[in-house]
Amino acid sequence: MNEQPVMVFRDVTKVYPLPAGDVTALDGVSFQVDRGEFISIMGPSGSGKSTLLNLMGCLDIPTTGDIFISGTRIGDMSDIELTNLRRDRIGFIFQYFNLFPLLNIIENVTFPMMLKSQKAVDPQKGKDVLRSVQLEDSLFTHTPTELSGGQQQRVAIARALINNPDILLCDEPTGNLDSKTGAGIMDLMTDLNRNGTTIIMVTHDPHIAEYSRRTIRIADGRIVL
Amino acid sequence: MIFWEIAKRNIRINVLRSSLAMLGIVIGVVAIASMGILGNSLVASVADSLSSVGDSVIVTPYSGGGMRGFGSTGSAVNLKITDQNFQQIKRVAAPNIAIPVYQTSEHMKIGVGSDDIVAIIYGLPSDDVPDLLKIKEGVYNNGNTGCLIGPTFAKDHNLKVGSRISIGTDGDKGTLRVTGIIEERGMSFDISTDSALVVTKEWFENTYNRNADYDQVVVKVKDGDTAGVKIAIENQLNKRKDEKIVNVMDSKATLATIYSTFGMVTTFVTAIGGISMIVAGVSIFNVMMMSVTERIKEIGIMRSIGTQKKEVMSMFIYEAAIIGVVGSTIGGVMSIMAGYAISALVLNTTKHLFTIANALSVAEGMGFGIVICLACGFYPAWRAANLNPIEALRHE
Numbered sequence: 303m304n305e306q307p308v309m310v311f312r313d314v315t316k317v318y319p320l321p322a323g324d325v326t327a328l329d330g331v332s333f334q335v336d337r338g339e340f341i342s343i344m345g346p347s348g349s350g351k352s353t354l355l356n357l358m359g360c361l362d363i364p365t366t367g368d369i370f371i372s373g374t375r376i377g378d379m380s381d382i383e384l385t386n387l388r389r390d391r392i393g394f395i396f397q398y399f400n401l402f403p404l405l406n407i408i409e410n411v412t413f414p415m416m417l418k419s420q421k422a423v424d425p426q427k428g429k430d431v432l433r434s435v436q437l438e439d440s441l442f443t444h445t446p447t448e449l450s451g452g453q454q455q456r457v458a459i460a461r462a463l464i465n466n467p468d469i470l471l472c473d474e475p476t477g478n479l480d481s482k483t484g485a486g487i488m489d490l491m492t493d494l495n496r497n498g499t500t501i502i503m504v505t506h507d508p509h510i511a512e513y514s515r516r517t518i519r520i521a522d523g524r525i526v527l
Numbered sequence: 528m529i530f531w532e533i534a535k536r537n538i539r540i541n542v543l544r545s546s547l548a549m550l551g552i553v554i555g556v557v558a559i560a561s562m563g564i565l566g567n568s569l570v571a572s573v574a575d576s577l578s579s580v581g582d583s584v585i586v587t588p589y590s591g592g593g594m595r596g597f598g599s600t601g602s603a604v605n606l607k608i609t610d611q612n613f614q615q616i617k618r619v620a621a622p623n624i625a626i627p628v629y630q631t632s633e634h635m636k637i638g639v640g641s642d643d644i645v646a647i648i649y650g651l652p653s654d655d656v657p658d659l660l661k662i663k664e665g666v667y668n669n670g671n672t673g674c675l676i677g678p679t680f681a682k683d684h685n686l687k688v689g690s691r692i693s694i695g696t697d698g699d700k701g702t703l704r705v706t707g708i709i710e711e712r713g714m715s716f717d718i719s720t721d722s723a724l725v726v727t728k729e730w731f732e733n734t735y736n737r738n739a740d741y742d743q744v745v746v747k748v749k750d751g752d753t754a755g756v757k758i759a760i761e762n763q764l765n766k767r768k769d770e771k772i773v774n775v776m777d778s779k780a781t782l783a784t785i786y787s788t789f790g791m792v793t794t795f796v797t798a799i800g801g802i803s804m805i806v807a808g809v810s811i812f813n814v815m816m817m818s819v820t821e822r823i824k825e826i827g828i829m830r831s832i833g834t835q836k837k838e839v840m841s842m843f844i845y846e847a848a849i850i851g852v853v854g855s856t857i858g859g860v861m862s863i864m865a866g867y868a869i870s871a872l873v874l875n876t877t878k879h880l881f882t883i884a885n886a887l888s889v890a891e892g893m894g895f896g897i898v899i900c901l902a903c904g905f906y907p908a909w910r911a912a913n914l915n916p917i918e919a920l921r922h923e
Contacts, residue, residue: 386833
């Protein structure tokens with residue numbers, strides 16, 4: 303594949319300085335994610351999954367090593383640049399959906415669009431994306447609390463997709479759903495991946511990891527085979 | 528913009544908390560603005576009752592220090608300005624007009640069988656009266672048996688032009704016919720004619736056996752340099768350090784001192800009102816901190832999906848601004864009502880309510896309310912914007 307990888311980690315280390323002594327959360331991690339991949343990241347608690355997720359989501363920068371998102375090195379970026387990168391290149395899906403309770407479904411979905419355009423946006427694109435994640439039209443004007451967990455997660459996926467990101471970053475996307483609803487969400491994500499969306503999913507559930515085409519296992523801050 | 532909408536909705540959803548914060552601002556604005564209105568109305572009311580005396584220099588016999596009060600009787604202490612002194616004053620004050628004034632209290636009767644009353648009688652040179660007094664009815668008095676009367680005196684005793692007044696305990700000092708009624712002058716530093724009679728200098732001298740020993744001299748300063756005239760008179764008459772002859776009062780400076788004193792009183796009471804605004808500010812700060820603490824997770828989500836710090840900050844600033852603007856507007860309206868009530872109760876008049884000074888007081892109160900809200904919302908907003916998005920996302 304000649305296309306540029308959407309994400310590259312090159313010998314990334316993350317050290318947290320604590321009063322009791324430095325804690326190395328990631329130790330020389332290197333990998334790359336190509337466009338269109340569906341990757342799951344697995345590892346036990348305390349293995350460094352969350353740190354890895356924060357770095358992949360540009361919420362944090364590495365202590366040493368390089369991270370490239372669509373060819374852009376994030377290590378020297380300002381907070382404003384990192385924020386713009388998150389807004390334009392990365393779609394976040396959280397375990398607890400994390401929709402905004404004060405906004406209705408359409409407003410939640412179009413929120414990142416408004417951040418990007420800095421003005422009111424046409425809700426039509428929001429509706430189209432919501433339909434693509436199989437949410438009924440009648441729910442569009444509801445507030446998040448009026449929706450079921452599965453419906454809320456579909457809204458969260460629509461919100462993550464609205465700015466056509468390079469990567470969809472998922473943190474235990476089915477962790478707060480029953481197995482049937484979770485399966486429905488994973489089917490949706492599989493469909494999205496088939497249509498070209500690059501997905502990186504952090505999970506501890508091996509059944510959910512089976513939906514991905516590649517698994518990166520991490521233990522004690524290192525990638526293990 | 529979406530952050531404005533979120534701010535509005537957050538206020539709506541926490542309506543009780545937001546209303547209480549607004550109430551603090553309302554009280555603060557009402558306290559500041561209504562105190563300002565009261566002070567301004569007080570000044571306007573005093574200014575209204577003081578006649579246009581800002582162009583006079585009043586010379587009275589030296590009475591051992593201090594100035595005489597309004598309308599006090601110089602003759603009571605038997606100190607007079609001699610004709611020689613008057614001539615000196617006249618010369619120094621030229622080309623301004625120096626008017627010698629006689630003054631006494633006298634018993635009098637209005638009509639047959641009426642009660643004996645006491646009023647002040649001023650004796651002025653007929654030619655100078657038009658320079659000092661304006662009449663609203665009748666004509667100036669040139670004859671020896673005529674007099675001018677003040678409007679309050681005329682009203683109180685139901686007198687008209689042509690009415691007659693018996694002077695003296697038993698009318699022993701003759702009868703005067705009212706030739707004109709003087710325009711209202713209000714309180715004055717020179718002569719207070721509203722409740723008094725004004726007679727000719729000659730009648731006064733003949734009746735009271737006076738001869739060029741005046742109770743005071745009023746200099747009408749045409750070019751406004753009352754301070755210059757005052758200094759000139761003092762330099763001429765109070766040359767000797769060990770013997771002062773006259774007290775000289777610059778009415779313009781005295782007026783300025785009075786206004787300045789009232790201004791200070793207004794500032795003081797407004798500052799007391801400002802304390803309640805500070806308390807309101809603390810309440811706003813508390814509400815905004817609560818709002819931030821409750822929404823830490825939401826802030827984390829916003830930041831993670833690409834919201835800039837300044838946008839998070841704007842959301843909370845909008846919230847503080849809405850509380851400030853709504854609270855201050857309600858406070859502004861209520862302060863006009865409060866100002867109306869206070870003016871009516873304290874000053875017995877509301878005619879000074881709708882003035883530029885009062886509008887400024889209301890605007891000042893409202894502006895202070897909005898500024899306090901924004902200032903007290905700034906730190907919580909800054910704190911929200913600078914939360915670590917990773918920690919904020921983990922917040923439960």
